[in-house]
Amino acid sequence: MTVTDRTRDSASPPGRRGTGRRLPLVLAACCLGQFMNVLDASVVNVALPVIADDLHFDEHNLQLVNNAYTVVVCGFLLLGGRLADLFGQRRVLLFGVGLFTLASVVGGAADAPVTLVLARAFQGLGAAVMAPATLTVLGTTFTEPAARARAFGWWSAVSGAAGAIGVLAGGVIIQWFSWRWIFLVNAPIGLVLFATVRWVVPETRPRRTGTGSGLDLPGALTVTLGLMASVYGVAESHVYGWGSARVLGPLLSGLALLAAFLVIQARFAKNPLVPLGVFRNRSVAAANLVAFFGIAALFSTFYFFTLVLQQVLHYSPLRTGLSYLPLSLGIALGGWGVASLVPRAGPRPILLGGLALSGTALFWLSALHAGSTYTGDVLVPATLLGLGMGAVLNATTNAATAGLPAHQAGLASGLLNTTRQLGSAVGLVTLAALSAARIDARAAEGAARTDTLASGYGLALTGAGILAVAGLVAALFVPVRKQSSSPRGDTEKVAA
Template sequence: MTMTDRTRGTASPAGRGGPGRRLRLVLLACCLGQFMNVLDASVVNVALPVIARDLGFDEHNLQLVNNAYTVTVCGFLLLGGRLADLFGQRRVFLLGVGLFTLASVVGGAADAPLTLVLARAFQGLGAAVMAPATLTVLGTTFTEPAARAKAFGWWSAVSGAAGAAGVLVGGVIVQWFSWRWIFLVNAPVGLMLFATVRWVVPETRPRRTGDGRGLDLPGAVTVTLGLMAAVYGVAESHVHGWGSARVLGPLLGGVVLLAAFLVIQARFAANPLVPLGVFRNRSVAAANLVAFFGIAALFSTFYFFTLVLQQVLHYSPLRTGLSYLPLSLGIALGGWGVARLVPRTGPRPILTTGLALAGAALLWLSAVDADSGYAGEVLGPATLLGFGMGAVLNATTNAATAGLPAHQAGLASGLLNTTRQLGSAVGLVTLAALSAARIDTRTAEGTGRTDALASGYGLALAGAAVFAVAGLVAALFVPVRRRSSPSRAGGEKVAA
């Protein structure tokens, strides 16, 4: 395992305990950073009713606790990924950890709705800076194909499992402690992560900003504001409806800003934030499509699976969290288990197999009703879904960063994370609308409340299966691996 040329000649802690130990600590730091990011996107859900009561949120404003985080993360991810390329991966990683930890402390101590919402927004900003930095560090540290695939495998397994584990963690904290510890627990973890990053993560040589290679400010402003506006409009649709000015206004503004961003990148930016030529890399383009549909399926499932367990099967918050363990373990095992296969087979067969398993599992879960038992109707599909999506998360990360030069590692990471955030937002809103319409129809027909909910949530899970199939189709465009050899960019040779 070697460092890339970008890290040679910079301060490196390789001698502090040997390179093998240092590499393990680098992997641990990246996985822990991503775990914090993903966990915080889901852990709050179980605590929302208690937060609303304690801080005096009304029903309309409560969704801002989640949306403030999601909108900010999505808006700043591309910019966050580019910062690691321009200013050095370690200092940007540290910036993200510091912002996230400080905002978590403020959120845990919040005594008013506005304070908590602002804290969540700054948490999102920290996550948007930290998340692409974790992938950038892995891509520039683990350059041998087998080691790189293994590192991405662990990162993907942790990333997927954290989303499912958030429900369990949230349930335990709400039932046994205070909701404030959902945020305050990040303080000691963040301090430990900050120290670890400072000690073991090598710094890359920043790209000079005075030679025409600086940050594309017009592009950064338009894409950040455009993504934030679009995601905000999508997030507001389930409250105000698609025809509302509070939805159409941000959506239209977001489309205009994103169109302006593309024009700037194509015609005016001397050194664009997103060189559009990156999408000529078929592996990158197809992998981002897979990420969009795959995450639309997976993170929508987290939401509706929780509702099925609590409102159809009538599980307590703690039992609901425990019921997620097979899904979490499946994701971890799936991501870790395929790590050795990706360098040999390439990502495409892993992606197609994993998405096929996930689609089948989601169709199986969509049949759960009030008479279903956990062992017979829930355990099997939850485990199968976890294993399939764990494999997909690993292979998608590998494909999305394949064949790119080292100085575009942050760009690829930011693109992938932005695509995932968009997929989670669009997927959840779309399926929530379908589910609500089905529930209303069944209720109007005189169906009992529990059966109506089971029907609506089942339709949403079937819709998630459709997203998985769409991802499978996109995976067919990922190039087939011809052979693999080490190189600065990861050494992946592919063929159509």
């Protein structure tokens, strides 16, 4: 089964039937959907202590509020991306928006831990469908290279900035309202988004081919369960340790299932969920590696930077949120600012420059201590980090979807979003373990509490800087790709 790149309503790209009068609304809908996804993942972190007190979570179960979301979204992202190819991008996007909105309302009304955890899991399922669908819509609707780069630029900027804005929104909501509104606010946004998608987003129609049209159910089952088990094991490691059966069991099971998935795709699947030949596209393979390291660095920074501001510099939740504004604006400006450069220069130089800038900023932030000031020690590196990561998010999106036919747009989107989620989960857990070990060691030496925390969090931010450098090395393998100015965007010039 494939998906044609022809659409049937007036939201078509310029040059097609109906021209592009609704294209700004298509872009706005896709960006709003991605904003909801990323914002929800970050805003909850600020509210966790209040949620724990109100719903009487115990210390070990509180992590389920985040892990239920992360495990499900990681497990289903790849399948969610493929669904848009198989069943139509608008239909799948509407399903994701509806499920995410309904789960948000249930979460906001939760009166027991189990209800909230289940709501978070269904939010994750909605996000796993919605996130790749938004990227698929952009990839199939904006086909002219410059317009495509601008669309990806806005999507990437919103995606990155939403994580930082979530901290600000969480601080405002917790201080002035109730934690329940971090979920309930999604209801009116979701309704507006649902109506907008239904009105402006073009539908793609699958067409049957001689090879069949069925979904690869064995592949979908093994990769979904394999990813969920692997991410669950990683998420549990910071509570039980890497040698625990509660960590090794899920990890080994997940790896076995993922190995079975690869065998199914290579030998048995008539309509593989992931045609392994896609990785022969060097741009796709390298861009996903860059995304893994880049997102591992960025989203780990959101967590540890928040802890530094609150526990080392002793900022209130609201002041912490306001301190994120330069980072948020930097991501937005970085993603938007390179949009016109990517079609001309190709993604590789943008990736190299953005990751170098981000790594420098992270090493700078790792030196923060109790005597640091915001204007002297935080403002400049936070802004530089935002600019660098905004550029990286844009260029990675372009590279990860370059050179693929329209019927694999959802596959590429699902791969990219899965890689990002895995990067954020693995990066955070790994750096949290390093940070905790450093804090324990410094505490045993009798160091002051603030100095101990600054040392541990500083080590984590140093680790984030190293991840950015690893991403820079991976970016060297992205081909030099200059897109032509052809209105259809069919032609690309590639050099090693």
